[in-house]
Amino acid sequence: xxxxxxxxxxxxxxxxxxxxxxxxxxxxxxxxxxxxxxxxxxxxxxxxxxxxxxxxxxxxxxxxxxxxxxxxxxxxxxxxxxxxxxxxxxxxxxxxxxxxxxxxxxxxxxxxxxxxxxxxxxxxxxxxxxxxxxxxxxxxxxxxxxxxxxxxxxxxxxxxxxxxxxxxxxxxxxxxxxxxxxxxxxxxxxxxxxxxxxxxxxxxxxxxxxxxxxxxxxxxxxxxxxxxxxxxxxxxxxxxxxxxxxxxxxxxxxxxxxxxxxxxxxxxxxxxxxxxxxxxxxxxxxxxxxxxxxxxxxxxxxxxxxxxxxxxxxxxxxxxxxxxxxxxxxxxxxxxxxxxxxxxxxxxxxxxxxxxxxxxxxxxxxxxxxxxxxxxxxxxxxxxxxxxxxxxxxxxxxxxxxxxxxxxxxxxxxxxxxxxxxxxxxxxxxxxxxxxxxxxxxxxxxxxxxxxxxxxxxxxxxxxxxxxxxxxxxxxxxxxxxxxxxxxxxxxxxxxxxxxxxxxxxxxxxxxxxxx
Numbered sequence: 001x002x003x004x005x006x007x008x009x010x011x012x013x014x015x016x017x018x019x020x021x022x023x024x025x026x027x028x029x030x031x032x033x034x035x036x037x038x039x040x041x042x043x044x045x046x047x048x049x050x051x052x053x054x055x056x057x058x059x060x061x062x063x064x065x066x067x068x069x070x071x072x073x074x075x076x077x078x079x080x081x082x083x084x085x086x087x088x089x090x091x092x093x094x095x096x097x098x099x100x101x102x103x104x105x106x107x108x109x110x111x112x113x114x115x116x117x118x119x120x121x122x123x124x125x126x127x128x129x130x131x132x133x134x135x136x137x138x139x140x141x142x143x144x145x146x147x148x149x150x151x152x153x154x155x156x157x158x159x160x161x162x163x164x165x166x167x168x169x170x171x172x173x174x175x176x177x178x179x180x181x182x183x184x185x186x187x188x189x190x191x192x193x194x195x196x197x198x199x200x201x202x203x204x205x206x207x208x209x210x211x212x213x214x215x216x217x218x219x220x221x222x223x224x225x226x227x228x229x230x231x232x233x234x235x236x237x238x239x240x241x242x243x244x245x246x247x248x249x250x251x252x253x254x255x256x257x258x259x260x261x262x263x264x265x266x267x268x269x270x271x272x273x274x275x276x277x278x279x280x281x282x283x284x285x286x287x288x289x290x291x292x293x294x295x296x297x298x299x300x301x302x303x304x305x306x307x308x309x310x311x312x313x314x315x316x317x318x319x320x321x322x323x324x325x326x327x328x329x330x331x332x333x334x335x336x337x338x339x340x341x342x343x344x345x346x347x348x349x350x351x352x353x354x355x356x357x358x359x360x361x362x363x364x365x366x367x368x369x370x371x372x373x374x375x376x377x378x379x380x381x382x383x384x385x386x387x388x389x390x391x392x393x394x395x396x397x398x399x400x401x402x403x404x405x406x407x408x409x410x411x412x413x414x415x416x417x418x419x420x421x422x423x424x425x426x427x428x429x430x431x432x433x434x435x436x437x438x439x440x441x442x443x444x445x446x447x448x449x450x451x452x453x454x455x456x457x458x459x460x461x462x463x464x465x466x467x468x469x470x471x472x473x474x475x476x477x478x479x480x481x482x483x484x485x486x487x488x489x490x491x492x493x494x495x496x497x498x499x500x501x502x503x504x505x506x507x508x509x510x511x512x513x514x515x516x
Contacts, residue, residue, distance in 0.1 A: 174421060176460055176467050178510070179205025179243070180475030180492075181426065184231045185214060187479050191231060193497045194476050195238040201503065202510040205241045207293075207425060207471045209478075211248035212272055219252055220268060225279065232280055232287035242280075243471075245293040245425075246273055247303075247340075254305070261305020262295075266320050274327035281332035291336035293375055293425060294324045297343040299358040301351045308350040311361050318365035325370040338375040339367060341425035344404055346397035355399060356411055363415040373420055373468050374412055378405045378427040378455075382441035385455035400441065402427070402455055409466065421466055426473035427455060431500075432489035442489070449505035452492065456515050472506070 180203045184191035198206055208231060216223055235242045253263035263269050273292060280289040297303045298317040307313055317340070325337045339362065342355040355376070359367075367374070380402040382395060389398035389407065398404050409422060429448045432438040443451065452472065459467050474487070477495045481488040488495075492502035499507075509515040 174468060176464060177205060177469040178203045179207055179469050179471040181207040181471055181473055182476045183478040184208060184234070185210060185227060188230065190476070190479065190497065191234050195234060195240060197475055197493060197497065197503070198240055199238055201507045203475070205243055205469050205471065206235050207243045207245060208235070210244040210246045210276070212246060212269070213248050213250035216272055217250050223275070229286055232289060236287040241290045242288065243291040243293060244276065244289045245296055246276065247295045256305070258305045260303050262316070262320060266323060269320060270323045270327050273324045274331060277328040277335055278331040282334045289335070291338060292328060293338045293340060294321045295340040298340050299342050299345070299353045299355060309353045310350065314358055314361035315365045318362055318367065322366060322370045336372045338373055338423055338425070339371045341375040341377040344377055344379050344399040346399045356407055359408055359411045363411070363417070368415060368417045373423045374417065375423050375425045376405055376408055378402055378424050380427070380429045380451055380455060382443060385451055385458045395441070421468035423468045424470040426471060428452060428473040428490050430486070430489045432486055434483055434489070435486050438486050445501045449501040452502045453505050453509045453515065
């Protein structure tokens, strides 16, 4: 990484960055990149100066002159090139950078411009509580430069303000809703029964696993939409909203074959989710997918191709989410995009990472900007839903408790994301007495029935207004599962779709008004 010697100011800085002076044009996508706090290719001025070594712009920007756009004073006339040596000094820019929310390298007639994108949603902890330029610091810049710098800042602020809102964030205050996970893809014989089970229990959302490999199986761009068309149409026809969990890569996307793992090129996944979002956009005659969950439980090695789960892997997942989010919103801004639900775990040995730690890493990489609601998983294991974390010595980690969700919510709030809802993409209790490694936290079918209803009641009473949709894991059994599969025992119905006690209890609670 090239270094800028301290004290040489912008002359040395311009030599390192390839700045030649020029004119400004704030293309929307470029401005988003500069303003985006998770974009590692455009570091803040404050960071660059503090460490004395700015990042070299990558891709199309490497070594190229910075010149696009028009003069803020006269849009009809290009701004003349201005030698970088005439720009203000590093020490002054360092002061200004520390008083802005997001300060990014931006192209200008001076070679560098301060873009103070003061956003209401905040930014890095280094800049908390800011979003302004200190007038005293600007005054010290010297009168020949103040007017121009101020106009640059105002111009940039206006440009950012005019950008369309990317997200459709599910804000706290929206009422809690009910849903369940079903498995109709590839199984026409169970599709209608699954949807009937949802409707009879008055659950308004279906969470459906959409295997990427089932649609784009043989090669990139080789789509077979027939089965997904069928499931989307049936779900919409039943009056149920559709959340698609998109994962399970096709073989062609990876050199090393695994059951579940990211493609060798994240762009392949992004292209697929874009195609899904566009085909089933709001108002499509083929039906609508209302929300998309990007992957599943990436804090587990088995879901990420066997890779070690650490901070770097979390940033890789966050890149997948960010690019998917932008692609989906480009074709259907109304679609709700969620991060993958995280597995509740306290394991931190590289095969997994605790959900609270991993969630924090996602926020450090930009989760706040690239999700409309935060997807979480909330298994109750062997404890009742009201039990406080660590209240039972048999379960010595907070992830064993349904109320772990409250600790994850605290992570959201600590990262300034308290206005956004939590969607509980999976919650439930298992009755597994077959698998020895699961039986120690299993409950009886009768307790499962009681706990599912009490869990929903607890959430309504204590998590409003920030709880969004809660999906029972699971409403039905994947036809591929057998009693030897641990997932089999979480379901509230049997393999033949007859009810278990938990399903009957759920129907009674919803129809009686116990769960309004």
